[in-house]
Amino acid sequence: MRLTTKGRFAVTAMIDLGMRQEKGPVTLSAISQRQRISLSYLEQLFGRLRRHELVESMRGPGGGYRLARAAKELTVADIIYAVDEPLDATQCGGKQNCLDEQICMTHELWASLNRHMVDFLDSITLQDLVDEQREKQSMSHQPVTRNVVFHDDRETTAH
Numbered sequence: 001m002r003l004t005t006k007g008r009f010a011v012t013a014m015i016d017l018g019m020r021q022e023k024g025p026v027t028l029s030a031i032s033q034r035q036r037i038s039l040s041y042l043e044q045l046f047g048r049l050r051r052h053e054l055v056e057s058m059r060g061p062g063g064g065y066r067l068a069r070a071a072k073e074l075t076v077a078d079i080i081y082a083v084d085e086p087l088d089a090t091q092c093g094g095k096q097n098c099l100d101e102q103i104c105m106t107h108e109l110w111a112s113l114n115r116h117m118v119d120f121l122d123s124i125t126l127q128d129l130v131d132e133q134r135e136k137q138s139m140s141h142q143p144v145t146r147n148v149v150f151h152d153d154r155e156t157t158a159h
Helices: 005-023 028-035 039-051 076-082 107-122 126-140
Strands: 055-058 064-067 147-151 154-158
Touching: 005 028, 005 039, 005 064, 005 076, 005 126, 028 039, 028 064, 039 055, 039 076, 076 107, 076 126
Parallel strands: none
Antiparallel strands: 055 064, 147 154
């Protein structure tokens, strides 16, 4: 069980898109530059996202992509499933033929983990992640304040 770059990059690109689409369609080349993801890889991912109706493409000058639904209606699970990312911790892929065509002793443990992963990823919306990134950006743009204290004609700086 491992989330590959396909799932990670798809979520990252969707956050980028969600943060910038208010100004119009967002180009994949812009996302590629900001997130350092190969343009050809993004094209493949966005083809899948478009087929699953998570994004819409706009052609022509000023074209690009935008979300097909509101960010609060899209979950991380939606994005990961759209790019065919398997979320399965079982050895058998859920087929219950783990050990010599029989269910193994730990099958239910891993199947339960699968359900928890899906529930967790389904509980986080793209809007949650966009808001989190905007919060981080606003915090990083806060001016640093320094308190200057004078003691006996010497200046010290408190952080």
